[in-house]
Amino acid sequence: MEKRQEEHVYRVEGFSCAGCAGTFEKNVKRIxxxxxxxVNFMASKITVYGSATIPQLEKAGAFEQLRVRPEGEELDESETKPQSFLMKYWHVLLAALFIGLGFTSQLVNGEEHVFTVSAFFASIVIGGYSLFKVGLQNLVRLTFDMKTLMFVAVIGAAIIGEWGEGALVVILFAISEQLERFSMDRARRSIRSLMNIAPKKATVLRNxxxxxxxxxEILIGDMLKIKPGEKLAMDGVVTKGHSSINQSAITGESIPVEKKAGDPVYAGxxxxxxxxxxxxxxxxxxTTLSKIIHLVEKAQEERAPSQSFIDRFAKYYTPAIMVVALFVAILPPLIAGASWEAWIYQGLAVLVVGCPCALVISTPVAIVTAIGNAAKQGVLIKGGxxxxxxxxxxxxxxxxxxTLTKGxxxxxxFNNVSDDSDENVWSTVAAIEAYSQHPLAGAIVRKVDKLGVDYKEKELIDFQSITGKGVKATLNGETTWIGNKQLFVEDLQLTFSNEIKTTLNTLxxxxxxxxIVGNExxxxxxxGVADEARENxxxxxxRLNEIGIKESVMLTGDDPKTAAAIAKRLGVSSVKxxxxxxxxxxxxxxxxxxxGSVAMVGDGVNDAPALAASSVGIAMGGAGTDTALETADVALMGDDLEKLPYxxxxxxxxxxxIKQNITLSLGLKLIALLLVIPGWLxxxxxxxxxxxxxxxxxLNSLRLLRVKK
Incomplete structure (x- = not known):
């Protein structure tokens, strides 16, 4: 609780790589x-426990010129205005200009000419300033990441006189860094698009x-004026008017929903x-939209098993690459008398090719893209x-x-087999069922209300719910039992007539x-009460069967015959x-x-134990259903079962x-490393x-954006 009270969340602008995010986190912890x-790299956020000022945080991120602002604080229009291409990439363009001059001079004057070396040196300094600054700090602290490897490789290239190669590495690394920044921003755009769904301002009637x-600035109880074609800025209840609301941003439903006085509506x-x-x-x-955004960001922060494995692997992989590079540089000259300059160069190339950049992002970029795409379709997945x-x-x-039925x-x-009138039987049943929370009780009450039978004045005592069987209560000194066959056979020890048995079997x-309604x-x-199956x-x-789900099981408290009839109609594999x-x-x-792995689909309330016991708990939740958002691992926001196969x-x-990405990132590096053997790297x-x-x-991960319902 104390930790939560000191919790401060900030948005961070300027992250380029996961390693840099980790460095920023370590720097902030030292404040x-x-x-x-x-740090939540994928959501571009940092949660700070304790006290730190914005200048202190930005100083901790100065190595990558990070900008920090409190979560919820809107940027000024001048800050959100995109920079021009020249202003954004001036250092890369200037470094490219100098490297062009360097290669031109190399052709004209030779590679050791002072102008050639100066041009390459200028290109290295301008294009690699931030790289050298962080790389040197990491080397001093014995922190080995891709910038450490690049720093050693470029300095080594300069020492052995490979100025052109060193400058080329710097410029390509700068381009690579910008490409990674762009691609991660593209993956994060799914969250940003959610944030921009709802208006930042609204017209309010107050006093x-x-x-x-x-x-x-809008408070609970304020009245919003919503004109046709406008988006809602807040959650609320309609008090006046009649319209159709497009809720696709929240639920994924494409068809607008009719709204009138008393109906809930949602921001966005x-x-x-x-x-x-x-x-x-x-x-x-x-608001529901804010909760969705928060859950999606938390989901992207949660590490999937493959991501955790890659992170652990990369921790040992980078130092291992440095050791391999050292052996490549010194063993051939020591053992075979090969050229020191040639094999030091090969060792430096091994350092560069060993950068774990692609490997580190291979899993998170796919997970971020998938979770963001699912959120747009009205499905909340709470983590990788x-x-x-x-x-x-x-x-x-x-x-x-x-779930399978409309609920x-x-x-x-209805068949009255007693001497009492239909009206009295209905009145007694409704008076008792009005105390029950079971969906079947609601059907009884609605039916009696429709018939116009009075039951609300009846005095009822000793109401009792008998789990899985029914209810009982006493009216006018007589106890009435309402429930399934087990209640009457097991608890009341009754024997049914052949006529009743036939009726039960038929229904x-x-x-x-x-x-069954009765007493001792x-x-x-x-x-007879029937719950209508969902149309889909x-x-x-x-569809689940077509995509390879081996078994679909219906779990219900219903009678076996009733359950079997519904299961047969729907095509469920088995019934319990x-x-x-x-x-x-x-x-x-x-x-x-x-x-081994089983998903449980339920309403998120009554099925909480079963949802928790499953590998993945999936809640059927309409928009604004807090329980569905909180209890399950996955929530189908539109209460739409069709989202499950998707x-x-x-x-x-x-x-x-994810498997393809890991194979690609390691495979390309392995091929490049094999070029060391003939000395071609x-x-x-x-x-x-x-x-x-x-x-x-x-690019492979972004293909997940194309998966549609």
Missing amino acids: DGVKDAE GEELTLRVS TLNTEGYLEVEVTKLVKD VYLEELGHVKAVAFDKTG HPAVTY QSEGNTVM RGVKAVI SRSVLK AELLPDEKLSAVKALREQY TIALSRRALTI TLWIAILADMGATLLVT
Whole structure:
């Protein structure tokens, strides 16, 4: 709690590489008053625990000219205005000019001429100033990253007189760095596009006065005026007007949703038709859009298993490359009497080709792109670990009510077998079910309300819910039981007549859930309730089967016959019925033992234990459903089951691309290193191999943006 109270989050502008982000984090941790710091490179943020001023933070990032601002603080228009190409890349262009002069002079005057060396020296200093500054600091601190390797390689090239090669390495490295910066910005753009969805200002009615305010100044209870074609700046409830709202930014739904007085609306959504007045219900930091952005950024910060492995690998890989380079430089001259100058040059080339740049970004750039793409489609994946795990899933377990079905059951059958009137039976049943939270209870109450039967005045005592079976309560001195067959057979020890048995079997075979009304003396009525299946459930299950999901299982508390009828209609592989919450948990554990990796799809509340026990918990959550956002590893924001096959396909595609990236980054380096054997590896080939690998893994990762629902 103390740590959270001292937590300060800042946006960072100017990150070019993961290694630089790590250096910045270490520098910030050295500031007096800072207890801890955590950099989220992919989201361009730093969380500081303790106290530090903006100038102190920018001084810690001076090696890369980082700019820091508090999260939530808007940049001035002058700061957000893009720099001209010349201003942004002047040092690279000037270094390129000098290297051109150097090579021209080399042709005319020779490579050792003072003008040739001076031109190359100027190119090295101008293009590599920040590289040398950080590289030297790292070398002094015995911190080995790509800038350390490049520093040693360029200085070594200058010492042995390879000024042209040294200048070429610097210019290619500067270009590579800018390409990496550009590609990472391209990957981060998915978050930035989310941030820009909602307007920064809104028209507000406050105390009878119309004001235009920044969203940070808008308070709960303020009234927003939303004209046709305008986007909503805040979450709220419609108080006046009628319109259709395009919620695709939040839920991924392409069809606008009708909104009227009393309906919730969300920041970042578009009012397409009528005029609306909306009462603000959440501050800007608490809106659904803000929570989505926060979760996506946290997700990108979470390290996937492959990313953690690469980070550990790179930690030992860089020092190992330095040792290999040393051996390449000294062993051939010592053992075979080869040229010291030639093999020192080869050793320097090994240092350059050994830069772990492409390897380090091979996983995070793919994960960032995939999670950002999913967020745009209305799917929140809470971290790279869940993205990867979802790609390994072989079986999917579904809750029935509200997941495969709409979750709005309706009464389909009623048969009164007692001497009491239908009206009295309905009145008693509704009075008891009004106390229950079960979806079937809601169907009963809605039916009785529609019939116009009065039940609200009945005095009820000793209401009791019997988990997995039903409810009971006492009215007018008589206890009435309402529930499934097990309740009456196991608890009340009743024997049903043949007529009742036939009715139960018929209703269950048609997919109805049967509710029996009665007491210790016998059955008074039979009610059939059916939960309508979602229109797309069957097509979703078929698609899952097509993409390689071996088993789809429906977990439900329903009667086996009812569950089997629904499962057959939808095409579910297998059914486990009459399950209590703890039995659902056991069923998921059994599936994990059988298939290894299992996803559980539920509503995020009732299925919490089963969701937690699965490899990946997936919540069906409508927009603004906080529970779905908080309880599951993945949330389908539009309450749309069709997003499930897309999400699994995306995660599998991401796994494939991560493997391709690792193979590409290591493969290109290995090929370049093999050129050492005949002595063909040059410094410019080495840096081109590193730059090419970085560019290839980035472009390959950006292909994930093309995966659509």
